Amino acid sequence: MKIGRNDPCPCGSGLKYKHCCLGKKKPGTGGDLKDTYYRRHGIRLKNADDVEKIRRSGRLTVEILEMVARALRPGMTTEDINTLVHEHTIANGAIPAPLNYRGFPKSVCVSVNDEICHGIPGDRILEDGDIVNVDVTSILDGYYADANRTFFVGEPSADARKIVAVAQECLRRGLEMVKPGGTTGDIGWAIQTYAEGQGCSVVREFVGHGVGFEFHEPPQILHYGRRGGGIVLVPGMVFTIEPMINLGRRELYILDNHWTAVTEDGSLSAQFEQTCLVTPEGVEVLTPYPL
Ligand code: MF3
Ligand code: CO
Numbered sequence: 001m002k003i004g005r006n007d008p009c010p011c012g013s014g015l016k017y018k019h020c021c022l023g024k025k026k027p028g029t030g031g032d033l034k035d036t037y038y039r040r041h042g043i044r045l046k047n048a049d050d051v052e053k054i055r056r057s058g059r060l061t062v063e064i065l066e067m068v069a070r071a072l073r074p075g076m077t078t079e080d081i082n083t084l085v086h087e088h089t090i091a092n093g094a095i096p097a098p099l100n101y102r103g104f105p106k107s108v109c110v111s112v113n114d115e116i117c118h119g120i121p122g123d124r125i126l127e128d129g130d131i132v133n134v135d136v137t138s139i140l141d142g143y144y145a146d147a148n149r150t151f152f153v154g155e156p157s158a159d160a161r162k163i164v165a166v167a168q169e170c171l172r173r174g175l176e177m178v179k180p181g182g183t184t185g186d187i188g189w190a191i192q193t194y195a196e197g198q199g200c201s202v203v204r205e206f207v208g209h210g211v212g213f214e215f216h217e218p219p220q221i222l223h224y225g226r227r228g229g230g231i232v233l234v235p236g237m238v239f240t241i242e243p244m245i246n247l248g249r250r251e252l253y254i255l256d257n258h259w260t261a262v263t264e265d266g267s268l269s270a271q272f273e274q275t276c277l278v279t280p281e282g283v284e285v286l287t288p289y290p291l
């Protein structure tokens with residue numbers, strides 16, 4: 001049987017045959033995908049050894065998030081969270097990636113209520129009813145894994161429950177689109193469609209990203225967009241999905257600290273992030289926590 005130029009490539013890349021192994025010396029091996037993706041998109045595909053290292057870094061990242069979850073209570077400061085994350089990271093032979101990253105002064109991002117992302121730990125005291133996003137990135141054995149969750153402090157309001165549930169479901173639906181032959185646009189489309197259907201809005205200024213060898217690598221993963229748009233997903237891609245969802249309007253501004261993004265209308269904002277791998281079968285989450 002002859003493979004058509006427009007058929008899916010037999011190597012499992014998810015690309016059309018003509019854009020992949022057609023005309024290659026060993027057709028169907030997919031051996032050139034690594035070169036093709038780097039040349040075309042600047043994307044560095046990960047091999048099995050790379051993936052195992054990111055998986056280990058990811059396990060530590062999740063462990064740190066779980067430790068923060070156990071410690072969280074009204075009355076503690078965001079600096080207390082920084083201390084916990086920093087010490088636990090170092091104690092496990094890892095490095096907290098945020099520290100000194102482009103001048104970021106702390107080891108973790110902690111974003112409360114209307115803060116969308118990049119909150120800087122300090123003397124702010126967490127209060128009953130707050131929502132707090134904790135975004136942890138570890139470098140273990142040179143490999144980066146990036147994940148975050150939004151937690152309740154004490155008893156949440158109905159609004160708090162809603163925005164956290166919607167943001168979490170956005171990440172779940174985004175991950176559901178990850179498989180060879182899918183596209184980065186499918187992920188954004190799934191997230192935007194759900195969030196806006198719930199009357200919430202999607203932040204545009206910050207995006208998911210390739211990760212593993214560095215903190216932020218190509219490609220960008222938009223949390224909005226068109227089905228079928230963007231880049232075709234292929235096995236070995238590792239990237240984050242990290243939708244930031246606002247209860248009100250999507251507009252934001254940056255605080256005088258030059259880092260923290262907050263909603264312009266003062267509405268609550270929530271985020272969930274995981275690092276994932278495209279596998280031949282679909283997706284493996286490398287920072288696994290239940291969604
Ligand atoms: N962890 C964030 C992300 O998900 C990036 C934080 S950059 C920092 O991509 F400098 F603020 F740490
Ligand atoms: Co990220």
Ligand code: CO
Pocket residue numbers: 135136137146147148242273
């Ligand atoms: Co992050």
